[in-house]
Amino acid sequence: MNLLEVKNLKVIDKEDKKEIVKGVSFKVEKNMCLGIVGESGSGKSMTAKAIVGLISSNLKIEGYAVFDENIDLFNIKKDKLRKIRGQRICMILQDAMSAFDPLYTVGYQMIETLVENKNLSKKEAKKVSIKTLEKMNINDPQEVVKKY
Known part of the structure; x- marks a missing residue:
């Protein structure tokens, strides 16, 4: 059973129509872990942020992301996604310097x-x-x- 399924995820800059993430697909089964690796600037963080709904409003998401068999992450209400993001799904970014906002303790x-x-x-x-x-x-x- 898939915990998360992502199909043909694209992140597109609305202004210049440039594809930042180009057709990413993968599945994560329950009790499994996924690590995404690649060169700096290859779209790893952008992929994760798109899935959990944390990208800029200047960007558009295309594709399909379903969590826990029936939750469409790209078409869920913001308040419901926020609860899922805080309790059931998260991302751990590689760059420790960006983990905390320097404007807050x-x-x-x-x-x-x-x-x-x-x-x-x-x-x-x-x-x-x-x-x-x-x-x-x-x-x-x-x-x-x-x-x-």
Whole structure:
């Protein structure tokens, strides 16, 4: 049974009609993992962002992406996609420098994610964030959550 099926995914610049991602297709079965590799600029991140609905409004998506056998990721309402994206599907990008927004503290971003996706209070989310940083052997997690 497929957890995710992508067929002929294209990401197209609306302005100049250039294809940024050109006809990508793959399947991921339940309990499997997929790694996408390629040269810098080959469209790996853009492919993942398109699938989870995080591309710019200047871009157009064509193709087919079905999650969990019946959820059409390209034609689902934004609020429903956001819940799925936060709880059931995600992407892990290679570039650690872009993982956090430098305009917000690490703690703010971790807490925001937990509040949105795990229905925790901000206070609970802060505790979970600090415990997670401790588990990762990050020195002085109480201070790390305050850093940009």
